[in-house]
Amino acid sequence: MTEISIAAPAKINLFLHITGRRDDGYHELETLFQFLSVCDELHFQLTDTGHVQLSNDIPGVSPQNNLIIQAAQRLLPLRHDRNQGATITLHKKIPMGGGLGGGSSDAASTLLALNKLWQLQLSIDQLAEIGLQLGADVPVFVRGKAAFAQGVGEKLIYAEPEQNWYLIVNPQVHVSTAEVFTHPDLPRRTPIVNGNPENWQQYRNDCQDLVCRLQPSVANALAWLLEYAPTRMTGTGACVFGCFPSEESANHALSELPTEFSGFVAQGLNTSPAWHQL
Numbered sequence: 001m002t003e004i005s006i007a008a009p010a011k012i013n014l015f016l017h018i019t020g021r022r023d024d025g026y027h028e029l030e031t032l033f034q035f036l037s038v039c040d041e042l043h044f045q046l047t048d049t050g051h052v053q054l055s056n057d058i059p060g061v062s063p064q065n066n067l068i069i070q071a072a073q074r075l076l077p078l079r080h081d082r083n084q085g086a087t088i089t090l091h092k093k094i095p096m097g098g099g100l101g102g103g104s105s106d107a108a109s110t111l112l113a114l115n116k117l118w119q120l121q122l123s124i125d126q127l128a129e130i131g132l133q134l135g136a137d138v139p140v141f142v143r144g145k146a147a148f149a150q151g152v153g154e155k156l157i158y159a160e161p162e163q164n165w166y167l168i169v170n171p172q173v174h175v176s177t178a179e180v181f182t183h184p185d186l187p188r189r190t191p192i193v194n195g196n197p198e199n200w201q202q203y204r205n206d207c208q209d210l211v212c213r214l215q216p217s218v219a220n221a222l223a224w225l226l227e228y229a230p231t232r233m234t235g236t237g238a239c240v241f242g243c244f245p246s247e248e249s250a251n252h253a254l255s256e257l258p259t260e261f262s263g264f265v266a267q268g269l270n271t272s273p274a275w276h277q278l
């Protein structure tokens with residue numbers, strides 16, 4: 001095998017409860033992850049240069065900060081043949097910094113692809129552990145199944161929420177994950193619901209009220225979408241999703257999207273498209 005193409009899907013957090021704070025500042029949470037049919041596309045070409053390079057940069061993200069390169073660097077010392085390298089091409093389709101997990105997903109797909117390309121034979125558990133060092137959201141993408149998560153997002157119980165259609169609305173403002181998690185007004189004591197993911201519509205996103213205050217465009221996007229469908233923010237924002245019974249109904253709402261927002265329709269998926277390609 002000398003080349004691999006692999007998708008890196010977006011995710012949404014169908015709900016997100018903050019249940020505590022660890023001594024290292026990281027937050028304990030409960031969340032339900034589902035993948036979306038919108039994906040970044042990554043292509044890996046085996047080389048004999050002994051190093052990895054990205055053939056195209058993401059504007060505003062230096063190669064050393066790119067999670068694709070960071071993921072590849074974790075695997076470089078584990079190669080049996082030190083001449084093995086890779087040229088990686090990325091087609092970015094997932095909006096960045098929107099709570100859709102694109103960077104984490106790119107990192108996970110990189111771990112999965114290079115494990116094959118370099119014949120490292122690492123197990124999924126080992127790849128998920130390496131992924132957790134890159135970001136709290138990486139393990140669920142490595143494992144590739146929709147899941148109810150606890151801990152910082154690494155304790156996963158597979159789940160099968162309905163694969164609804166979603167209209168994702170991007171208020172086009174940046175929300176810093178670190179700023180939300182360090183804010184004094186973030187609620188941090190939501191009682192543990194302990195694995196009843198079927199009830200996700202009754203739960204909430206604990207970051208939503210705070211983010212709406214910090215970024216009124218997020219509140220405006222939620223208010224607009226709520227006229228069409230049950231609506232919630234994903235992750236620490238800024239994107240919000242409305243849950244629709246059909247692609248057609250989601251597309252109808254999209255056709256009326258105010259010009260201040262951007263948006264797209266995607267289906268919720270309980271298996272990562274990355275897994276169909278390996």
Ligand SMILES: C[C@](O)(CO)[C@H](O)COP(=O)(O)OP(=O)(O)OC[C@H]1O[C@@H](n2ccc(N)nc2=O)[C@H](O)[C@@H]1O
Pocket residue numbers: 013016025026027028029031099104134135136137138151152153177178181182235236
């Ligand atoms: C909010 C979620 O998107 C939910 O899926 C994730 O928990 C965030 O995951 P992520 O983007 O992979 O986050 P990381 O890159 O690991 O962390 C970014 C920053 O968010 C804070 N952070 C993140 C996750 C977590 N459980 N507690 C935290 O306090 C930390 O200050 C950290 O410095």
Ligand SMILES: Nc1ncnc2c1ncn2[C@@H]1O[C@H](COP(=O)(O)OP(=O)(O)OP(=O)(O)O)[C@@H](O)[C@H]1O
Pocket residue numbers: 058060061065066067068095096097098099100101102103104106107137177235236237
């Ligand atoms: N391959 C990558 N794709 C996107 N962002 C990346 C990548 N590598 C590094 N980054 C950095 O990570 C930041 C967050 O990107 P990402 O799109 O994953 O955010 P997010 O969807 O809010 O994630 P989360 O829901 O995990 O908080 C970007 O602003 C960028 O600086």
